[in-house]
Amino acid sequence: MTVAAPDLSNIRFWVFDMDDTLYPPEQGLMGLVQKRINAFVVEAVGLAPEEAAVLQRQFLDEHGTTLAGLMANYAVDTERFLREVHDVPLDGLEPNPRLAEVLKRLPGQCFVFTNGARDYAGRVLERLGVADCFEDVFAIEDADLTPKPAPATFRRMAERFGLDMQSAVFFEDTPKNLEPAKALGMRTVLIGDGHGKPLEPHIDYQALDLLDFLQSLSFKDAAA
Structure with a gap:
C-alpha cells in the first residue's frame, strides 16, 4: 500500500539495495x-x-x-x-553529494544489501560519494552467491547487520526482492516504477526517486 506521507520516524536501520536504487537507472x-x-x-x-x-x-x-x-x-x-x-567503467555514474548529506542525517545506521560483487559495490559507492555513509555492505559473496530474494540470504544479512526488524526499512527497485523483507517485519520502499508491475501488499511505499523520498521524511519527533 502506498501513502502520500510516509512515516518512518521509528526507523533506526536503513538498508538499501545499490544498483538502480542509490542512483537512477537512466545513468545506464x-x-x-x-x-x-x-x-x-x-x-x-x-x-x-x-x-x-x-x-x-x-x-x-x-x-x-x-x-x-x-x-x-x-x-x-x-x-x-x-x-x-562487474569490470565496467563508471564514467556515466554521477556523484551525488546531496544524497550523501541526506543519508548522513538519517537517524540510526545505514547499510547496503546488493546482489553485486563486493569490489564492484565499493567502486560504485566511492563514485557516488556515499561510501562513508554506510556502516557495512552485504554483497553476493557474503551470501555464498545465493542472491536476493532468497529468504535465507535476507536472514544472513539481518544477522550480519544486527537488525531489529521492527525498526528497519529496506529500499529496493525490484518488487519481488521486497517480499522477504516484509515477511521478516521490515518496512519496505519500492524505488522506481516497479518495472511496470502492479504494486502488491508487501510494498509499503513507492517513490520514483530515492533522494526525493528521503528528503520528504520528517524526524522532528524522533530521538536524536
Whole structure:
C-alpha cells in the first residue's frame, strides 16, 4: 500500500539495495553490466546473443541472478564471472553529494544489501560519494552467491547487520526482492516504477526517486 506521507520516524536501520536504487537507472550502469553478462553467457553456454538474453531473463525470474541460474545448470567459474561482468567503467555514474548529506542525517545506521560483487559495490559507492555513509555492505559473496530474494540470504544479512526488524526499512527497485523483507517485519520502499508491475501488499511505499523520498521524511519527533 502506498501513502502520500510516509512515516518512518521509528526507523533506526536503513538498508538499501545499490544498483538502480542509490542512483537512477537512466545513468545506464546496469546496461553495461548486462552486456558483459550476455557476453559471458554466450561464451559459457554457446548460445547466440539473442538466445543468451532470453536465458538471462529466465535465470533472473527463476533464480534471482544470472549467476545463480548458471550455477544451477552449468559448470561455471564463479570468480571469473563476478570479476568480468562487474569490470565496467563508471564514467556515466554521477556523484551525488546531496544524497550523501541526506543519508548522513538519517537517524540510526545505514547499510547496503546488493546482489553485486563486493569490489564492484565499493567502486560504485566511492563514485557516488556515499561510501562513508554506510556502516557495512552485504554483497553476493557474503551470501555464498545465493542472491536476493532468497529468504535465507535476507536472514544472513539481518544477522550480519544486527537488525531489529521492527525498526528497519529496506529500499529496493525490484518488487519481488521486497517480499522477504516484509515477511521478516521490515518496512519496505519500492524505488522506481516497479518495472511496470502492479504494486502488491508487501510494498509499503513507492517513490520514483530515492533522494526525493528521503528528503520528504520528517524526524522532528524522533530521538536524536
